[in-house]
Amino acid sequence: MSCDPYALALDGVLKLTPYQPGKPVSELERELGLTTVVKLASNENPLGPSPLALAAMQKTLSGIGEYPDGNGFALKSALGERYGLDTDQITLGNGSNDVLELLARAFLKPGLKAVFSEHAFAVYPLATIATGAECKPVSALPADADMPMGHDLDAMAAAITDDVRLVFVANPNNPTGTWVEKEPLRRFLEKVPSHCIAVLDEAYTEYVEDGRFESPKALLQDFPNLIVTRTFSKAWGLAGLRVGYGLSSPAIADLLNRVRQPFNVNSVALAAAExxxxxxxxxxxxxxxxxxxxxxxxxxxDKLGLAYLPSLGNFLAINVQQDGQALFDVLLRKGVITRTVGVYGMPEWLRVSIGTAEQNDFAIKALQEALTTH
Ligand SMILES: Cc1ncc(COP(=O)(O)O)c(C=O)c1O
Structure with missing residues (x-):
């Protein structure tokens, strides 16, 4: 018997191209026999997690034979206290990526659409297309705008037709680093109709100074169709554990709870995040x-004469004025892993995550050499 699984797969799945993660350090070491490798590719925290998180992980290991708390009571309580929200407003995810997927699963299907900005995070189209729904990307602001290549919120609001169920706003956005300020964000949310859920992806918000953006509580009080997603992968330094969350109305959280895996966040991650x-x-x-x-x-x-986008994240999008992939390859051979952003429609850019002073120094020297010899 022969079987062609491609002939059986759903249309949306056939249209997907897998997400390309940053290259792991061990892979580059293996491939090129390098001993010093600096990875500035996945917007991780170069300091890693708090020692308190590490101690909590150790403590959890002896109980690993048991399933985790499927409702994540302790972590939800700690998050609820931090943000002044009730625990029934919180959805935990296997990374915030999981919450984005749950949203697509709960609200999208063939015939419906999701709106997001050009150059926005790659998971929005992936999660949308997998459900059979359609993407409605909206042109970003021009390169000479006050917020170059940032979200054009007016155009995004105008793109929300009757068949749009999700609109994604990343603040700050990856890979551009650009952001939207309090008042324009509010004006945008006021324009999002009640048949559309607004997803405010704040994966990098802990890097933004306090008070610059509105709290989730203030926004949720006024916008019942809003969910704010956050993660422990970035500033909290726990990317390897995969834990993120959504803050929303109890109704949205209830719907996401219906489609999530029963134990989508493992016990080590729950304890470490708390x-x-x-x-x-x-x-x-x-x-x-x-x-x-x-x-x-x-x-x-500035010294190298390279332009870059304004960034409030832990990364910088640099215009390298040449094929980004070629420069990426040269940097790899020098032991520096950056990120190409061709899939984001930015083929002449590289995104570098911010490392420690020493890591940055090593990578900057490699970039300088690459630009003079390449
Ligand atoms: C804008 C944005 N949202 C969400 C995520 C998902 O992160 P995680 O699944 O690790 O929480 C990322 C990761 O790079 C991101 O850049």
């Missing part, structure tokens, strides 16, 4: 390291 929340000093230190690193990278780009 412990991490208690270490605000580590978070502030991570933010300080990031701010210094952004200054270091911007100064280096």
């Amino acid at each position: 412990a991490a929340l208690a270490d605000n000093d580590h978070l502030l230190q991570s933010r300080t390291v990031n701010e210094a690193g952004l200054v270091q990278w911007k100064a280096a780009c």
